[in-house]
Amino acid sequence: MSNQLALPLGWPADPRDDAFLVTPSNARAAHTLEHWATWPVMTAVLTGPRKSGRSLLARIFAAKSHGTIIDDAETVPEAQIFHAWNQAQAEHRPLVIVADALPPLWAVRLPDLRSRLAASPHAAIQPPDDELIAALLAHLFHRRGLDARPDLVAWLSTRIERSHIVVQRVVDALDQEVLESRKRLSIALARTVLTAAGIVTQPQPLLPMT
Secondary structure, three states, X not given: OOXXXXXXXXXXXXXXXXXXXXXXXXXXXXXXXXOHHHOOOOEEEEEOOOOOOHXXXXXXXXXXXXXXXXXXXXHOOHHHHHHHHHHHHHHOOOEEEEEOOOOXXXXXXXXXXXXXXXXXXXXXXXXXXXXXXXXXXXXXXXXXXXXXXXXXXXXXXXXXXXXXXXXXXXXXXXXXXXXXXXOOOOHHHHHHHHXXXXXXXXXXXXXXXX
């Protein structure tokens, strides 16, 4: 079963934010940020796919630890990140740097920053597993006030790409269709709408449990 990281760990989160749902695909990243006091240095790098909840996880971390975050680090001047890393060590105040990927995929030019990032713990959010796909669909449908029955969620979970962005596209498309057509959300409706949008694929085999 998936859970909401903010609740069992007692981490405060902005009530306007989505819950951060924890499954095996992101549990290690959540664990790394939860146990920031054991880091060898006072900075960690959090990576993950777009729309994976990485910014939300970082904000939950900051609220719990009274630390700081640098989001979308690839767009931030390297000198600013370098000084923030050093400041975190000097003040013993934890810092999380959120990026798409580690160097060398993240093309960091400053050698001193590259060495500091290499010394920092890495918390990686992986692509969503089957459990998270189903949990995200159910969660997002609920937030939109859509009556998505378990059979629809199960049907979608095996027919869409395993991607955080695609889950969002599915919910957006079905929300828009229900709003415009005033039809009840159903497998038949989802098949029509998502096939036309090129989102639905052939049923996908479930990922093996690890």
